[in-house]
Amino acid sequence: MADEQIAEDESWMATYADAITLLMAFFVMMLTFAKYDMPAYEAAVNAIKSNISGEEAGPTTTEQMQTDLLDVVYNVEGGQEAMNVATDDKGIVIELASKAFYRPGSATIKKDAEALLKDMGEMLKAPKYNFYRIDVEGHTDDDPISTRQFPSNWELSGARATGVVRFLVEMGIDSRRLQATAFAETQPKMPNRDENKNPIRANQEVNRRVIVRVYPMDFGDRKKFEGSVKIEVESDSEEGQGGDQGNAVTAPQQQAPAAQQQQQ
Secondary structure (H helix, E strand, O other): OHHHHHHHHOOHHHHHHHHHHHHHHHHHHHHHOOOOOHHHHHHHHHHHHHHHHOOOOOOOHHHHHHHHHHHHHHHOOOHHHHEEEEEOOOOEEEEEEHHHHOOOOOOOOOHHHHHHHHHHHHHHOOHHHOOEEEEEEEEOOOOOOOOOOOOOHHHHHHHHHHHHHHHHHHOOOOHHHEEEEEEEOOOOOOOOEOOOOOEOHHHHHHHOEEEEEEEEOOHHHHHHHHHHHHHHHHHHHHHHHHHHHHHHOOOHHHHHHHHHHHHO
16 A cells, blocks of 8 residues: 555656656757757647646647738638748748739739738737748749839849838838848749740749748847847837926926827
8 A cells, every 4th residue: 555655656757757858858959959940849849838738739839820821811802812821941931922912013012902911910010929030032033124113123023022021111010020032033933934935924923922931030039139129118218217307397388288299
């Protein structure tokens, strides 16, 4: 009877040993790699949490983001034709079809496509995604363009990428999370031309696209980002305190216009 009691009292040690082994493997992984396959890293963290708590692991942040983006695609009219959501080893890959977002030779986003971008931006603004970078890439087909506004495909692809970045910044997404890159016709998904150099129009349409890559910041970038946000918050706090002190010595009749300006 006593031996059975001792065995029951020590049963927790097996679970504890498993948890310590998993944690050790986790820290070895952190020390071994400078760059992580972040979705796999998140999955590993979730597995460790699940093993320790004994509860079934929920979706990772990246998996939740993919689900949220798919909701955007399916809930907006024409979303499935205009936007495709997939994943790679870094995070989420959102492909915007050029035909749905732009007129030929233009970098101006169509009005009826803005709703889709707006819903995507609102989702990416959520606090739980604050430490995700957003890289926007512009791609064209190999048909040359030569206009005053766009002397080549480099200018056109760059303007489309920066236009999406500007749209997201105007929605309130921190510009430090964003980056725009022009690729022109250098990275086609499919061959632009056949063996006789004739254009394959269906393939060219596929190659005209804007790609939005959303992926977690690495630990170094996240630390820098957190530090810059902290400095801004402290600076705003100091300015606010200075303003309060100034108001304390201001005559009452001078305070009223300032209050009115704040309301405006």
